[in-house]
Amino acid sequence: MLADSNAGEGKTLRIGYITWDENVANSNLVKVILEDEFGYERVELQLADLSLVFEGVAEGEVDAFLDVWMPNHADLLKRAGDRVEQLPPWYIGKTRYGIAVPDYMEDVRSIADLNDSGATRIHGIEPGAVFHTQISEEVIPAYGLELRLVESSTPAMLAELEKAYRAQRPFVFLAWSPHWMNLEYDFHYLEDPLDAQGHFDEPSKLSSIVRAGLAEDDPVAYALISNMRLTEDQVNQLELAIRKAGDPEEGARSWLGDNRDVVRPWIDAAHAAG
Secondary structure (H helix, E strand, O other), X not given: OOOOOXXXXXXXXXXXXXXXXXXXXXXXXXXXXXXXXXXXXXEEEEEOOHHHHHHHHHOOOOOEEEEEEEOOOHHHHHHHHHHEEEOOOOEEOOOEEEEEEEOOOOOOOEHHHHHHOOOOEEEOOOOOOHHHHHHHHHHHHHHOOOOEEEOOOHXXXXXXXXXXXXXXXXXXXXXXXXXXXXXXXXXXXXXXXXXXXHHHHOOOEEEXXXXXXXXXXXXXXXXXXXXXXXXXHHHHXXXXXXXXXXXXXXXXXXXXXXXXXHHHHHHHHHHHHO
16 A cells, blocks of 8 residues: 555446456556555446447446557547547557567568468457457458458467467467567567558557546546556556466556556545545
C-alpha cells in the first residue's frame, strides 16, 4: 500500500477489459491501486469482446475501458458517441502493429513472400478484432495468399507462437508493441508494398474511455485513470511481472512495489480529487 486513504470506502468500480496483455495489465494495476490505496470495496473487472466493451461503457453498464487504440478503434468510438468520454493517451511512445514472423524465417521479409514460407495460417487474436476484417477482405485478396486467418485469442496465439518458436517452425502472427513478446522473441514485421494493411500498421495512440458522468460520480477513479502514464518498457515489465506471478493482481502488486515513483503522480492526482 502506498498510503492510507478512505476516499474510496464503500465504493465500487466496473472496468471492462479484453484479453490483450496490456489491457489485462493496466486494468489490474488500476484495480490494485484503487482497492489497496484508496480503500475501494471492489473494483470489478468484466471480460468481454471488444465491441461489447465499448457498448458496455456507452450504456453505462461498465465505468471504463483502458485500451482504446486510435485510429484502429475509430468506428467503435464514433458509434459510442457522446455517451463516453475519451481521456488523454496513457501510453508514452510509438506503438507497432502488423503481420509478423520470427527472425529465423529470414527469407520472409514481405507479405508477398508468405505463400512460399511454409506456413498455412495467419494466427490472429480474439474474434471481433478490427484488424481481422482488414486481413480477410484486403490483405489476403491483394496478395493472393493461400494462408487462412485463424481467430482464437491472444493467450492462445501466444501459446502457439511459443511452441512454433521452440521448434523453429514457420509461423505467421499478429504482433504489436507494447507487449512482452517483444522482450521474449526475435521477430520482424513484414513489409507491405501494396499497403493492404491500411492504417493498421501505423503508430496508434492508446487511451481510455469512461462512461459519461464518471468525473462527477467518482472523481477519484476518474483522476487516477486520467493521469495514468506508462512507457513501453514499463508496460512490458508490468506484463512480464504478471506472467511470472501467474496471477494478474499478484503481478500488478509486485510491479507496483518496485515502481512507486511511476504511479506517484497518478496517486497524487486521485488524492487531490478526493
